[in-house]
Amino acid sequence: MTVVITSADWTALRNALSSPERLHISGDVYERAWGDATTWTGQPQAVVVAASSADVINAIRFARQHDLAVVPRGAGTGLSGGAVPSERSLVVDLSDLQNISIDPTHRRAVCGAGAITHDIQRAAAAAGLAYPPDPASHTESTIGGNVAENAGGLACTRFGVTSDYVLGIRGVTADGSLLETGCYVGDRGFNFTDVIVGSEGTLAAITEVSLRLIPTTPSGTTVLISFPTAAAAGQAVAAIKRQGDNPTVLEFVDRDAAAISSSLGNVDMPATTGGLLLIETNASQAGQIERIHEVAVSHAAEWIRIASDPAEVSQLWAVRRELSRAIKTTCATYLSEDVALPLSRFAEAVDVVAAMPKIPPVRVVSFGHAGDGNLHAVFLADNTEAQTLLEMERLVEQLLRETIRLGGTLSGEHGIGIAKRQYLSWEFDTTTLQAMRSVKSTFDPDDRLNPDKIFL
Ligand SMILES: Cc1cc2nc3c(=O)[nH]c(=O)nc-3n(C[C@H](O)[C@H](O)[C@H](O)COP(=O)(O)OP(=O)(O)OC[C@H]3O[C@@H](n4cnc5c(N)ncnc54)[C@H](O)[C@@H]3O)c2cc1C
Structure with a gap:
């Protein structure tokens, strides 16, 4: 049964966010979220431009209550349709989480998911360090989108891809809980960082990442x-x-x-x-x-x-x-x-x-x-x-x-x-595909996060 969303429901979400202007149900910000750099488009119910993890949690909890899919979004430069809104969806735009802090002693950058790749590179360079992954879209793409796609780039032949630099992830899962992986939990237990890198917004909405930096060459x-x-x-x-x-x-x-x-x-x-x-x-x-x-x-x-x-x-x-x-x-x-x-x-x-x-x-x-x-x-x-x-x-x-x-x-x-979801079985055997689906349903049993992506 379709859950009807009333104007009172939208008002309640507006009031739950850090500011009412964070919710868009029409206008430019709303319409910009209908597609990415491909030709696919979709029309979401609404867009939340998060200013904090709390906004992400509130948006996802609202989506659960009203049976909406959640589509995490960065800069929308994706080339596989990953940020295209699913049917009956709430887009959670993380591009305003732009903080970047460089720790030269431990050669790390801690970045909000919306930090632009090139800004991270510049901040690292100012400290005499480098963040090498270098997608050709680096002046626009966000680190959250890079991590979600495991982006490569021009310098990757020598220095490796995004996954080689992610030390830990903070995010929000499909049930609206905070998730911390890797260096945020002392690198103990299962390596969930590598599970989330490349998961295309289907396992968690990433809010912050900790990145390894290297000396400049x-x-x-x-x-x-x-x-x-x-x-x-x-x-x-x-x-x-x-x-x-x-x-x-x-x-x-x-x-x-x-x-x-x-x-x-x-x-x-x-x-x-x-x-x-x-x-x-x-x-x-x-x-x-x-x-x-x-x-x-x-x-x-x-x-x-x-x-x-x-x-x-x-x-x-x-x-x-x-x-x-x-x-x-x-x-x-x-x-x-x-x-x-x-x-x-x-x-x-x-x-x-x-x-x-x-x-x-x-x-x-x-x-x-x-x-x-x-x-x-x-x-x-x-x-x-x-x-x-x-x-x-x-x-x-x-x-x-x-x-x-x-x-x-x-x-x-x-x-x-x-x-490419219709071609996935050309590359992966049934056992591997089943294992991927099991991971997805463990993180997201209701298939709420980016439900129509990766799998058919
Ligand atoms: C001109 C051009 C050049 C490009 N060159 C390269 C290149 O050299 N190398 C390369 O790898 N790619 C390249 N790309 C593709 C694209 O820029 C990358 O895939 C990039 O990582 C997408 O980042 P974004 O912030 O735009 O993400 P979006 O397009 O907004 O989203 C991409 C995917 O990530 C998910 N996502 C975004 N943010 C989050 C988050 N915070 N938490 C969870 N999921 C999230 C979305 O749901 C979606 O599935 C290029 C694109 C263009 C247009």
């Missing part, structure tokens, strides 16, 4: 290399890693994606026939630039550009930093896939995308954090017709099947969300 040289084929670029990635080099950044950009970057006018470079590698060397590995140069030459590099001053460094970076957004502006329909491959099979996956039939209006471009095996394939079209979407889905399924065949994973960093 001097940056090395930035290089852009063009290859005659996408596969040659992919093979060069594996060769660089095989010889023991671990650059700070090792990004792949295919020919068509590079052309989109060039068309922005921020990058002055010759065209590439197959694809590019953008590499930032690791200053502490002596001779790395020379060894990478040799690999490039042995993989028939068309041209090699080594940045000689800061202006040129930022030009080379422009090839990659703004790419996702730039690609989006070139089309009416946009579907972004983020598979990840073992490095030894990366070139084959790159080839799968390069060989896909480009039947207009559907186009495919690819790029990604290659040093980590991440390959983003973006399917684009100039119209939104049903036939176009069907053709895109056919190509997506081809990519996902090939990824599984090559020993890869459906999602390197963007999560399953709505986007």
Whole structure:
């Protein structure tokens, strides 16, 4: 039976929150919460923009009383539909929990879930430390969203992903109780931190995280290399890693994606026939630039550009930093896939995308954090017709099947969300899927937190 929510009920919630303005049942804040960076949308019953853990608890308790789903939300930059409101839902927006405190002695940052990734990086840098996970969305995405998606990024080839830096989590569970994990409980007992990292808002609403910081490392040289084929670029990635080099950044950009970057006018470079590698060397590995140069030459590099001053460094970076957004502006329909491959099979996956039939209006471009095996394939079209979407889905399924065949994973960093839940059984066997569902029902027996995400 549907529980009817009266205006008196909303008033009661308003009064329970730290301020009545924290509840939105119409207006800009309400409407902004209808979607994320995908094209899926949903209309929630209301949005609570939490100012404290107490607001989160009150919102979740209200949702329980009125049989609403709860959808935790950060900045809404997600690329798998994770923050898209479920049916009959209350969105709990955690983006206002922005406190950041740096503890240089213990090399830790304690951050509210809404702290922007880049702000954490800047606060750490001011203390002579670094928080390396570096999603390309870092000027917008929140740490809560990064933890919920186990975000990767440009520096992850050398430094690892978000899960490598989370020491502990504070959050609110589906029954409105406070949850503390990891360093908050002295690292005793089961490792619930790692269970919650990557759980996409289905196990708890994260309110605070404690993060490991590392000493800053001097940056090395930035290089852009063009290859005659996408596969040659992919093979060069594996060769660089095989010889023991671990650059700070090792990004792949295919020919068509590079052309989109060039068309922005921020990058002055010759065209590439197959694809590019953008590499930032690791200053502490002596001779790395020379060894990478040799690999490039042995993989028939068309041209090699080594940045000689800061202006040129930022030009080379422009090839990659703004790419996702730039690609989006070139089309009416946009579907972004983020598979990840073992490095030894990366070139084959790159080839799968390069060989896909480009039947207009559907186009495919690819790029990604290659040093980590991440390959983003973006399917684009100039119209939104049903036939176009069907053709895109056919190509997506081809990519996902090939990824599984090559020993890869459906999602390197963007999560399953709505986007890939129908394919989960392609990657995981029944026992593993059942174990995941059991964890979900232990944390959330009523299936209240982000109920339609990850699982079908
Ligand atoms: C231009 C662009 C570039 C990107 N580049 C990268 C990249 O390089 N690497 C990468 O990994 N991703 C990338 N992304 C994807 C996205 O930025 C990340 O997934 C990011 O972690 C999402 O953070 P958010 O705050 O926007 O979360 P949202 O989109 O608001 O939410 C994402 C998911 O996390 C859950 N969630 C959010 N906050 C909380 C919380 N406090 N508690 C519990 N659950 C929560 C939501 O329910 C949802 O399931 C990119 C996106 C864009 C648009």
